[in-house]
Amino acid sequence: MPHRILLVEDDFSIAEMVRHHLEKEQLTVEHAADGEFALRLFAAHTYALLLLDLMLPGVDGLEVLRRVRSESTVPVLILSAKDTDVEKALGLGFGADDYLAKPFSLIELSARVKAILRRASQYTGAPAAAEPTLLRVHELTLDVEAHLAYKNGSPLNLTAKELLILKLLMSHPKRAFSKEQIYRAVWDDAYYDDYNAIQVHVSRLREKIEDDPAKPAYIKTVWGIGYKLGEF
Incomplete structure (x- = not known):
């Protein structure tokens, strides 16, 4: 079954470009154009990865990330043009896993997404060790x-x-x-x-x-x- 990804991006041209590219990589992409709708989708479905723009109308990306992290460890890849918001998302307890600065190449986006999904699969699929290291x-x-x-x-x-x-x-x-x-x-x-x-x-x-x-x-x-x- 393809990995399901939630893309939260208010720029529809960017969202369509990203969705089309990742679906060619055999990934399932669902799109939310604002933070409130993203949170409703997240509550209703299970996702392998969250691609999150920080500059969103209404509920912004940092608030979406905070609410997601209060209940889930799903990997989060930030998409943002503002370094200050990226630093907040990566640190200060917000808990993003990685980020790409806008504008970004679709090849790099695909590589980052695959690497995150691969690591997540390794963590969830690894057998438990008898003794912790x-x-x-x-x-x-x-x-x-x-x-x-x-x-x-x-x-x-x-x-x-x-x-x-x-x-x-x-x-x-x-x-x-x-x-x-x-x-x-x-x-x-x-x-x-x-x-x-x-x-x-x-x-x-x-x-x-x-x-x-x-x-x-x-x-x-x-x-x-x-x-x-x-x-x-």
């Missing part, structure tokens, strides 16, 4: 199987991308990763020179795990390369 660095603990992170025993509200970045660094504590390597490992996709996406996620992750995000101890910047785990 735990990664520990100083005050941080990451339960790999449960996709949960803790600091001093208190749970951290991390998004899926933040968890994957943290897992990558904690699994290789002495290795420095370039932005391209992080992108390929976390997004599971070809690198599109999208430095901003990585910087936004790392910045939000630091705000959640560091005592002082301005002087990070866990995620160190390696100038000219990328990031690595700090040493304790």
